[in-house]
Amino acid sequence: MLDKRLVIVSGKGGVGKSAVSSALALLAQRNGLRVLAVEMEAGGLAAHFGTGPLAFEPREVRPGLHAMRIVRSDALLEYLSLQLRLPGMGRFGAVARAFDALATAAPAVREIVSIGKILWEVKEDRWDLVVADAPPTGQIASYLRAPASISELVATGRIRSQAGWMADTLRDPARTRLVLVTLPEELPTAETRESMDWVEKTGVVGPPLVITNRVLSEVTGTSTLEGVAGAMVRLHRSLWTEQQTWLDRLPPDLTLPYLFGLFTPGEVAAHISDELEALR
Amino acid sequence: MTKTLLVTGAGGVGKTTFAAALAVKAARAGVRTLVVTVDPARRLASTLGVEDLGDEPQPHADEPDLWAAMLDSKASWRAVAMRHADPDVATRLADNEFFEAASEHFPASQSYAAADQAATFVQARAWDLVIVDTPPSGGGIDFFAAPAQMADLVGGRLLRWITGGPLPGRRFFYDRAARPVLRIAGSILGSDLLERVSEFLLDLRTTYDGVARRGREIEAVLKEAVILVITTADPAPVGEAVRFYRQLPELASTPAAVIFNRALPADWAGVAPDPDLSAELGRLVEQWSAETVRQADAREEFSARYGAVVAAVPWQSHPPTDLSGLAALIDDSTGIPWDSLLP
Numbered sequence: 001m002l003d004k005r006l007v008i009v010s011g012k013g014g015v016g017k018s019a020v021s022s023a024l025a026l027l028a029q030r031n032g033l034r035v036l037a038v039e040m041e042a043g044g045l046a047a048h049f050g051t052g053p054l055a056f057e058p059r060e061v062r063p064g065l066h067a068m069r070i071v072r073s074d075a076l077l078e079y080l081s082l083q084l085r086l087p088g089m090g091r092f093g094a095v096a097r098a099f100d101a102l103a104t105a106a107p108a109v110r111e112i113v114s115i116g117k118i119l120w121e122v123k124e125d126r127w128d129l130v131v132a133d134a135p136p137t138g139q140i141a142s143y144l145r146a147p148a149s150i151s152e153l154v155a156t157g158r159i160r161s162q163a164g165w166m167a168d169t170l171r172d173p174a175r176t177r178l179v180l181v182t183l184p185e186e187l188p189t190a191e192t193r194e195s196m197d198w199v200e201k202t203g204v205v206g207p208p209l210v211i212t213n214r215v216l217s218e219v220t221g222t223s224t225l226e227g228v229a230g231a232m233v234r235l236h237r238s239l240w241t242e243q244q245t246w247l248d249r250l251p252p253d254l255t256l257p258y259l260f261g262l263f264t265p266g267e268v269a270a271h272i273s274d275e276l277e278a279l280r
Numbered sequence: 281m282t283k284t285l286l287v288t289g290a291g292g293v294g295k296t297t298f299a300a301a302l303a304v305k306a307a308r309a310g311v312r313t314l315v316v317t318v319d320p321a322r323r324l325a326s327t328l329g330v331e332d333l334g335d336e337p338q339p340h341a342d343e344p345d346l347w348a349a350m351l352d353s354k355a356s357w358r359a360v361a362m363r364h365a366d367p368d369v370a371t372r373l374a375d376n377e378f379f380e381a382a383s384e385h386f387p388a389s390q391s392y393a394a395a396d397q398a399a400t401f402v403q404a405r406a407w408d409l410v411i412v413d414t415p416p417s418g419g420g421i422d423f424f425a426a427p428a429q430m431a432d433l434v435g436g437r438l439l440r441w442i443t444g445g446p447l448p449g450r451r452f453f454y455d456r457a458a459r460p461v462l463r464i465a466g467s468i469l470g471s472d473l474l475e476r477v478s479e480f481l482l483d484l485r486t487t488y489d490g491v492a493r494r495g496r497e498i499e500a501v502l503k504e505a506v507i508l509v510i511t512t513a514d515p516a517p518v519g520e521a522v523r524f525y526r527q528l529p530e531l532a533s534t535p536a537a538v539i540f541n542r543a544l545p546a547d548w549a550g551v552a553p554d555p556d557l558s559a560e561l562g563r564l565v566e567q568w569s570a571e572t573v574r575q576a577d578a579r580e581e582f583s584a585r586y587g588a589v590v591a592a593v594p595w596q597s598h599p600p601t602d603l604s605g606l607a608a609l610i611d612d613s614t615g616i617p618w619d620s621l622l623p
Contacts, residue, residue: 012291012292013290013291013292014290014291014292014293014516014517015292016516018516019516043519044516047515047516047519080468099468099469101437101438101439101481102438102469102473102474102477102478106378106469106473106477107377107378109469136291153473154469154470154473156470156472157466157467157468157469157470157473158467158468159468159469159470160470183292186322186323186599187292188292190322219560219561219564220560225557225561228545228547228548228551228565229551229553229554229557229561229565231545231548232548232564232565232568232569233561233564235544235568235595235597236564236568238597238598239597241597242597242598260567260568260570260571260574261567261570261571261573261574262515262574263515263574263577264515265515265516265519268515
C-alpha cells in the first residue's frame, strides 16, 4: 500500500475505519514518507493522532506527517479559485454560497468538491502518500463515482473539464488503492461484499484491499476449566466460532487482532500501526 | 397516552437489537408495543417477522402485543414531500432527477423522514409504547434537529443563497444574463443544469407551509419521548455517546440512561491466571480480565463525570435468534431503569 499515492479508507460505521486510517498514515510516516492524512468527516483522525480539532490547513502532527480536515466551505472556495481558475473567489462569497446551494440539489457536485481537494493534493506532488479517512461505505460510492457522474450530467461548463483527470487518478491501480475496513460480523460483512461488487461492476477504482479488524485468535487444545477462566475460554471460543462464519465470506487480504484493554484512540492507532509494520 | 422511547447511538453498537429486545420484553409484560427499526440485520428482521415488510406496522405471529415496522427512509422522504405539495407540483417533484440527490445531500432528510414516520405512529394512539431505533445519520443527533432544518431547507434557504437575498420568482432564472452570480455559476456548472436545479428548488418551496406545520408536531412528540443512549465501551462510540448526552438536553430531554452493550461479567476484573494454565490460556485470561477492567472504567467515568444513569447489557457470543433470546438480553442486564421506560 505504501507504494501508492492515494489510499482511500472506508468501512461501515463502528468498524475502526479512522483507527486504521491513522495507523496507515503513522506506518507510512515511520517508514520515512511525506504523508498527508485527510479527515473527510470531523473528529475521527484528530482523536487518533491525539491532537485538537483539525483544520483545512494541513498541520504537522508528527515529523513528516501532516493532517487536515475537509471543510466544505474552504474546499469549495479553493475549488472555485484553483481548479476552475476563478481568481479572487474569496471576495465573492455570494458566488460560493450560490454554488453551494446548487450543489445541495445537483448530484455529484458537492462530492466532487471534497474528493477533488484530495485528488488535487495527489496531483500537486507535495506528498509521497495521501491517506483519506473517507465517509462510510454507505456513502463512499457517490464520492468515487462523482467525476464520472459529472461527465454524464454536465454537458458544458468548467466543472466538467476537471472531471477527466480526477476519474483517471481514481481508476489507476498504480496510484490509488481503496481499503475497506470490516469486522467479522453480519452487517459489516454484507456491506463490504456489496461495496466489492459495486467496485468490480463500475470499475471507478481498482480492486479494493479488505482489512478485517478485531479478529480473535483460535484457542487450541481441550479445556475443562471451571470458574471464571472456564467462562472466559467458552466466550472466546464461541465468539471465535461466530467470527469464522463471516471470515469465510470475506477475502483473506489482511486481518488485525482484537485489541484487549486499550483505553485511548491514540493507543489503538499505535498498536494497529505496530501490527501493520509486523505484517510487512 | 402512547409512550415513546427513542434508542439513539452511533452505528454498530447493537442499537437495533437492543431496541427489539426492549420491545419483546415490554410486549411480554402485556404492554401493546410497536418497535420501529431502520435497516435491521437479516437475522433480526426475521426474528421480528419484518423480513418483507414496508413501513406498515405488522403484529408478530407468536406475540400478540408485539408489532414491528421497518422504515424505508428514501421512500418516506418522498412521501413527505408529496403529502405537502399540490398534485401537479408533486408529479413534477416525483419525476425530478434532483430529488434523490437533495435527499442524499441534505443529511437531515433521512432523519426527518424517520422522525415524521415515528411521530405518525405515536399520534395514531394504537399502541401503549412506541420504541424507535433512530437512524445513525449525522451520528444520530440529526434525528432531533431534523424537523427545524427541513423546514429551513424547503423554505428557501438554498434559493436565498442562490439569489444572494430575497426569494426569487420563477422569472428570475430566465433573466440570468443580468445577474453576475448566476452567470458565473452557469459557466461553472453549465447553464442547463443551473436552470433545472433552480426549477426544482422553486417547486420544493411550495411544500413549506405543510412541512413547517408538521415539523412542529414532530418536535412536540420528540420532546415528550424518553431517550436511551446506547454505546459499547470502545473509545470511539463512547466519544459519540458523550456528545449525545451533552447535546440532547437542549434538543429534547436528558437521556434516561446510557446503556453499555457487550459488557463482560463484573467478576472477570482483576483475575490472575492460575499458574497451572498453559501459556496460551494464561494470556487469554489476562486479556479478558484487562478488557473487563477497561469496560468498568469506561462506565464509571461516564457516570461520575456526567451524572448519567449507566446500565450494562451482557456480551452474548451469538446474536439472539428468537424472541426468548431477545428478552433474555434484558433479563441479564444490570441497571436498566425499567420502571421509567414502561407506560
